[in-house]
Amino acid sequence: MMQEQALERRFDAATFREVLGHYPTGVVVVTGVHPDGDPVAMVVGTFSSVSMDPPLVAFMPGTHSGTYARLRECPSFVINVLAHDQADVCRTMAVPSDDKFERVGWSMSAAGAPVLDDAVALIHCRREQEVLAGDHSIVLCAVDDLEVVRPVTPLLFFQGGYGGFNPKGLSAVGDGDFIEALRLAETGRPHITRIAERYGCESAVLVAIDEDEMTTADSAYGGSAEASERLGARIPLLPPIGEVYVAFAPDEVQEHWLAKAAKDDEALHHYRGRLETIRRDGYAVVQVGTEREEQYARLHEALDEYASGPLTPSRDRAVREVIAQMSLFFQPIDICEDGTYDLGSIVVPVFNPDGGVSMALRMTQLPQGIDGTVVREWVGSLQQAATEMTSALGHNGHHEALKDYQSWFMM
Ligand SMILES: Cc1cc2nc3c(=O)[nH]c(=O)nc-3n(C[C@H](O)[C@H](O)[C@H](O)COP(=O)(O)O)c2cc1C
CATH class of the missing domain: 2.30.110.10 (Electron Transport, Fmn-binding Protein; Chain A)
Known part of the structure; x- marks a missing residue:
């Protein structure tokens, strides 16, 4: 029954x-x-x-x-x-x-x-x-x-x-996000043009879109540097990428970023050390050199594939795996006046008037075999430009856009 x-x-x-x-x-x-x-x-x-x-x-x-x-x-x-x-x-x-x-x-x-x-x-x-x-x-x-x-x-x-299938994290940078990024980046336009011409390199303004991605919002080329990166392309904030944003962010943002890294203690220890060095020096450098060229090329291939998205989850995992393996490539180095350097990039944070970081200035396609004194001059120029951008942000009403940005970035 x-x-x-x-x-x-x-x-x-x-x-x-x-x-x-x-x-x-x-x-x-x-x-x-x-x-x-x-x-x-x-x-x-x-x-x-x-x-x-x-x-x-x-x-x-x-x-x-x-x-x-x-x-x-x-x-x-x-x-x-x-x-x-x-x-x-x-x-x-x-x-x-x-x-x-x-x-x-x-x-x-x-x-x-x-x-x-x-x-x-x-x-x-x-x-x-x-x-x-x-x-x-x-x-x-x-x-x-x-x-x-x-x-x-x-x-x-x-x-x-x-x-279609479109999980969070695979979506493209939206038009609205990119327009916001452009408004912020325009404060850097004269600086990147001058730096690219003066030092014969590529110079770019990177803007964080949210806690997981950033984009190249503007770039300039000098000397023999060639156009290499599409504006508005998505770049993952995934260790070791995006370290200058994270180095100056509150603890919870740093932990969110670190949690995306390879799960071994050695890598985490390495990244924490790297963030500390960036906070101490106020800039990040990546060394290349012939023995690292292949790795550098693999990193770029992975970033290009990520930007071409939306990727299938399995390709997304494969790309993240390649990026995660680059941890030891991003070694902290001290720039000494009597040293000679082969650098892949130099990145400095652009502070917001209220102390956070939503933009970064980057130099890439740099001449190789360069004296430490010259590298220090490059870093000084980038930092000077970043300081001027911070004060421009405080004066010309960009601050509202920044507040919006920060509310995303703080999760
Ligand atoms: C998205 C989609 C899924 C379908 N899945 C099935 C299915 O699982 N089994 C089935 O018998 N027909 C399914 N159909 C219907 C057949 O494709 C087909 O249209 C139907 O068999 C008409 O032809 P028929 O009358 O000769 O069978 C589906 C149709 C669509 C559009």
Whole structure:
């Protein structure tokens, strides 16, 4: 009696659809070639991985689907995982018609099933078993091969609409954020122009966008320095990147930054030491030299990939991993008057009138093999420019923008 009550159905079909519509799915197109020679395609949201040993995947076609009736006769399938920018392909393939394959780009797989252009991943498989499940079937497929062909974010389907995957931290710098950054950076314009010309290097104003990212808001080039960085590109505040902001920030901001570093004690100890040196000296330098060139190039590649976002979570992790490995590359060094230096960059903080730091001035593409006295002159010029920017910020009404910025940066 109790059991009967528990099993009594308390919902109608509309509720079933409504509740399950709150669960999103990815979108795949299952393709094959029918023995009569025609290609077949079916858009499916009910795709899932099932077993690793043996490798099995599954999808669930409706028992009344005419498209599936033809698909099940195909000797092999390709599961094409659609990308975030393929909603049109999805719409084309979902509507029954005879010329679906004339309206999308595709090629034939080695096993003889259609591969759609620009899909994220391909799973080459065969129908192995079919289980009838109410008004749908569960089709188990044995996986023969699989590959990621385009590592971008996938297309998602949710409550009848298409969308993409965009976790916090992967979003691009918004227009509003960038305009704010430009307003702050304009105080540095005359300084970076002068420094770039005088020392034959690249000079830039970096502005923090929030507690996790900064951007190059303005840059100038002198001598043989070449335009290398897109303005407005996203740069992660991730150890060792962004240290001059963090060095002068309250403890909780420093801990937030350090928590993103590699989790070993040696690296954390190293970063804390580095922040201390920056607070003591008032600037940060990075040494290059021939033995470090390769590492420096890898760091730049990682930063370029980050800026090209939004990245898939796995590429995002890979890029962060490369950056995290650069910790020992950022060694604290003392600039001595009788030393000779190969520097990658010099960065100084630009203090806000109320003591916080929201901008930094940077010199890169520096001439190499330079005497300590000259390096000290470079640092002095940057620090002088930063001081003048601070006083300009106090006088010309930029302060309001700064307050906004600080409320983000303080979390
Ligand atoms: C995003 C999306 C997901 C879909 N998922 C499934 C599914 O899991 N199973 C299914 O039988 N049909 C699914 N369909 C519907 C089929 O793709 C297809 O439109 C339907 O089978 C119509 O053709 P047919 O009447 O020949 O089957 C989906 C359609 C869309 C747009």
